[in-house]
Amino acid sequence: MGKKIILAILFLLPVSIVLILLFTTHNYTPLPVIKMNVSELVNYDSLEGKDTIQFDRKITILGFLGSNVKDRKINVLNLNQKIYKRFSGFKHFQLVMLVTPGQQEEIKDLKFQISRFADELKSWNFLEVEERELQRIFEGLDSPLILDNNSSSEYVYIIDKDKNLRGRFDDRSKVEVREEAEPYMLYGYNTTIISELSGKMTDDIRILFEEYRGKSKNAQSQDRRKEVIEVDKKEK
Numbered sequence: 001m002g003k004k005i006i007l008a009i010l011f012l013l014p015v016s017i018v019l020i021l022l023f024t025t026h027n028y029t030p031l032p033v034i035k036m037n038v039s040e041l042v043n044y045d046s047l048e049g050k051d052t053i054q055f056d057r058k059i060t061i062l063g064f065l066g067s068n069v070k071d072r073k074i075n076v077l078n079l080n081q082k083i084y085k086r087f088s089g090f091k092h093f094q095l096v097m098l099v100t101p102g103q104q105e106e107i108k109d110l111k112f113q114i115s116r117f118a119d120e121l122k123s124w125n126f127l128e129v130e131e132r133e134l135q136r137i138f139e140g141l142d143s144p145l146i147l148d149n150n151s152s153s154e155y156v157y158i159i160d161k162d163k164n165l166r167g168r169f170d171d172r173s174k175v176e177v178r179e180e181a182e183p184y185m186l187y188g189y190n191t192t193i194i195s196e197l198s199g200k201m202t203d204d205i206r207i208l209f210e211e212y213r214g215k216s217k218n219a220q221s222q223d224r225r226k227e228v229i230e231v232d233k234k235e236k
Contacts, residue, residue, distance in 0.1 A: 031207045035165040041142025053125050060159040061095045066151030069106040075191040080114050081195035088123050096125045098134050143187045155188030
């Protein structure tokens, strides 16, 4: 009898776990909005010859290479390996790197380096903008982080489809929480720190995609309800 009970448990336990996973609604905390309605890109085409690039209705990873494309190569390659390769297949996803004029050869070389590790560069966008415009866009983020003397930065930012800057209000580690350290915010993600890209940033982008997926399902459900109501009205 004891053996039969053990065998029954061994059989039923995996089945129970699968059923729980199938029917459980996964709850998550939406990625906080740090700054609403950031400054939009104005009439700038990508150097790839694509249509006008804007934040509206796109999930955007925004970076500032300024006049320092050559020295920021490692930052972009890190971003390519840890972020782009994971999310390039998602619709409405783009990476936008802002550069100042006169660096076409550096960008060409950088794109070649990226292509060695990516099947396609469809979501990569390098926008050539004047330094004043680059500064305007950066200031529109209201970030406490700063650009260097070349108007570039190792940090990148997540901007949602509604042109809101996303991040974290409390970026403390578990150790810092236990030690009751003062909360601090996360505005941008450091592309020199691999663990930050593959950990924090990857998790936050996934949460944002899940948020929009949930909104899409709710909208579809509401549309179906409206259709049913309209059909009922016509039948009556």
